Amino acid sequence: MENESTKLLEIRDLVLGFNIEGETVNVIDNVSFSINEGQIVGLVGESGCGKSITSLSVMRLLPRNAVISKGEILYQGKNLLESAEDEIIKIRGKELGMIFQEPMTSLNPVYTIGDQISEIILLHSQVSKKEALDMAIEKLKLVSIPSPEKVVRQYPHELSGGMRQRVMIAMAMACDPKVLIADEPTTALDVTIQAQILDLIRDLKDRTKSSVLLITHDLGVVAEMCDYVVVMYAGHVVEEADVFSIFENPRHPYTIGLLRSLPTLNEDRERLHTIDGTVPAPKDFPKGCRFAPRCGKATEQCLNEVPPLTSINGTHRARCFSITEKVGDA
Amino acid sequence: MEKIMEVKNLKKYFPLKSGLFSSQKLYLRAVDNISFDLYKGETLGLVGESGSGKSTTGRSILRLLEPTAGEIIYKNKNITTLKSSELRNMRKNIQMIFQDPYASLNPRMTIGEAIIEPILSHGLMTKDEAMEKTLTLLERVGLNKEYFNRYPHQFSGGQRQRIGIARALALNPEIIVADEPVSALDVSVQAQIINLFKDLQDEFGFTYIFIAHDLSVVKYLSTRIAVMYLGEIVEICDKKELFDNPLHPYTKALISAIPTPDPRKKGNRIILEGDIPSPVNPPAGCKFSNRCYLKKDICTKLHPDMKDVGGHQVRCHLVKEEL
Numbered sequence: 001m002e003n004e005s006t007k008l009l010e011i012r013d014l015v016l017g018f019n020i021e022g023e024t025v026n027v028i029d030n031v032s033f034s035i036n037e038g039q040i041v042g043l044v045g046e047s048g049c050g051k052s053i054t055s056l057s058v059m060r061l062l063p064r065n066a067v068i069s070k071g072e073i074l075y076q077g078k079n080l081l082e083s084a085e086d087e088i089i090k091i092r093g094k095e096l097g098m099i100f101q102e103p104m105t106s107l108n109p110v111y112t113i114g115d116q117i118s119e120i121i122l123l124h125s126q127v128s129k130k131e132a133l134d135m136a137i138e139k140l141k142l143v144s145i146p147s148p149e150k151v152v153r154q155y156p157h158e159l160s161g162g163m164r165q166r167v168m169i170a171m172a173m174a175c176d177p178k179v180l181i182a183d184e185p186t187t188a189l190d191v192t193i194q195a196q197i198l199d200l201i202r203d204l205k206d207r208t209k210s211s212v213l214l215i216t217h218d219l220g221v222v223a224e225m226c227d228y229v230v231v232m233y234a235g236h237v238v239e240e241a242d243v244f245s246i247f248e249n250p251r252h253p254y255t256i257g258l259l260r261s262l263p264t265l266n267e268d269r270e271r272l273h274t275i276d277g278t279v280p281a282p283k284d285f286p287k288g289c290r291f292a293p294r295c296g297k298a299t300e301q302c303l304n305e306v307p308p309l310t311s312i313n314g315t316h317r318a319r320c321f322s323i324t325e326k327v328g329d330a
Numbered sequence: 331m332e333k334i335m336e337v338k339n340l341k342k343y344f345p346l347k348s349g350l351f352s353s354q355k356l357y358l359r360a361v362d363n364i365s366f367d368l369y370k371g372e373t374l375g376l377v378g379e380s381g382s383g384k385s386t387t388g389r390s391i392l393r394l395l396e397p398t399a400g401e402i403i404y405k406n407k408n409i410t411t412l413k414s415s416e417l418r419n420m421r422k423n424i425q426m427i428f429q430d431p432y433a434s435l436n437p438r439m440t441i442g443e444a445i446i447e448p449i450l451s452h453g454l455m456t457k458d459e460a461m462e463k464t465l466t467l468l469e470r471v472g473l474n475k476e477y478f479n480r481y482p483h484q485f486s487g488g489q490r491q492r493i494g495i496a497r498a499l500a501l502n503p504e505i506i507v508a509d510e511p512v513s514a515l516d517v518s519v520q521a522q523i524i525n526l527f528k529d530l531q532d533e534f535g536f537t538y539i540f541i542a543h544d545l546s547v548v549k550y551l552s553t554r555i556a557v558m559y560l561g562e563i564v565e566i567c568d569k570k571e572l573f574d575n576p577l578h579p580y581t582k583a584l585i586s587a588i589p590t591p592d593p594r595k596k597g598n599r600i601i602l603e604g605d606i607p608s609p610v611n612p613p614a615g616c617k618f619s620n621r622c623y624l625k626k627d628i629c630t631k632l633h634p635d636m637k638d639v640g641g642h643q644v645r646c647h648l649v650k651e652e653l
Contacts (some may be wrong), residue, residue, distance in 0.1 A: 044423050045518035046517060046518060047516055063556060117544065148430065160605045160606075161380075162605050169593065188562055188605065190380055190543065190588050191379065191544075191545075191584060191587045191588055192379060192583060192584060192601075192602045192606075193379075193605065193606075194587065194589075195586075195587040195589075195599050195601050195602070196601055196602070196603075198589070199599075199601055217516065217517065218589065219472065219591040220516070220588065220589030220590055221589045222591075223589065223590065223591045223593040223595075223596075224590075224593075224596055225589075225591040226593075242595055243420035243593040244594075247592060247593050250342035257518065258517055258518060259591065261517055261518050261520070262517060262521075262546070262591055263521075263524065263546045263549065263550035264546055264591065265545065265546050265549055265573060265585065265588060265590065270332050271525055271528065272521040272524055272525055273521065274521045274522045274525060274549065275518040275521075276522075278486050278488060278518075278519060279516070279518075280491075
């Protein structure tokens, strides 16, 4: 089973809020999970569940009005939340790489692709500009960009969406990071291009022996890519398990509902299962179980108390009162 | 089945600025010679990736875009040549629902005003009747009557799409063209809206043209599906037939590229190489030839015609026609 030494990145009891007009509204509440070496961990949930902000907090890229009131983010045992800014700069980009959903808004339109990739290399290693550019070309080859010698001299607008996302991945991988954080990396892409990019991420992970934190709303992508899945709802982790348990034996009513509401290619159903209502805004988070108002099985207890994350089997845990802890299993 | 609309050789070309010294005029061929029939009460799914021309097709049908060539026959009339008064009348019967309802609702109009406006502007009812109808519509699409006086920004994405639907229903249309109506929504809300589409069709007998890039959503709703690639229909047939027996290599790749929510079915995908070419400069011969994994010599030379294989139409040289 898991032991401490294989945990590469660990988030412990993270509580994060935004300061709005003098008041702090928490959007992330006691979120904990970890990523082991060589693992692809999926962070799943719908808009507003806090998945993106969790990943930004790992990179210390939070907006100014964000307040972390509790918790630790441990990278190789070191708490990133207590590190000085210059230490973070050494880690960000070198040890932890990140790719975003929309490559066009994350690439600088007035610099060439070559300039942008070599900038990171120059920042983190002692090489000449010429060497950095050669390394940039190597990185573009790594992500299967055709004629990389030409592409390094091009600007972002000259590339297609799929190519831009490849450039983003090349940039994120420029210094061989140990963890790649990918925030909805294929959401803006067409399906056939998405298949190419997912294939590339998986292949790179195997070749560079890195780990991936994949943030997505698409359960199909999760099943395709991930080893381990963390499901979030309204700022809480509601369920976590290995990918097979999540899809074959989901236990939290939200995970169950989400899986049943997907239209799939393989079956013909007359009506789709729906989850009534919508995701609440952070200032309206219910005081008990946050899913209770939308849950068909909610009891008085669910409405008034926050259920704990209960262990089901091995690492499989869910935050629901309907689950009674089995003895001797965890 | 009764044919309700016929699209014949529809083309929509957008002229591009040509270079200063170039005499050659360039066109972006968004929709390039497509034909299909629409039957009463069915849902025709139009699928394709960006640049396939699916949205342009939808907009051309309502003449929100003027087609370059071709005919759209509806009620024995050619929509492409209608005068503005006739066009106005036609649009009562064909309504559109857009992807982003927020962008298509006037932020300064309450949602009640937005829904009642088309009814009054077409002079179909008295103000009191229209009011009554609007309230019924709000309830029918699952919104509270009291929302009449609220503004679009006060609603969530799913609720806004319900408003967009109520507005499209206001004139009792026959055909509804829905352009990516659920792609901006979260999964749990998407399911609610898809069910609403299905219920409304059962209740009022609408004919839908459902445009989407997501095959699983289209599969769920459609009777027939047309797959588009670079402005052309490459395959069109019954939904079940398309998924059980896809014939075009592009359709096969598209179906296999969709990640399925089943971790035991990883891999075995057909991964297409390269990007979708620009519709300004499509490859010679078959437009899919530069990415096709089965391509033969003929594919880069000759543009394939539509073939009929037992009611299943496909545009590919490698598919043998039924004798």
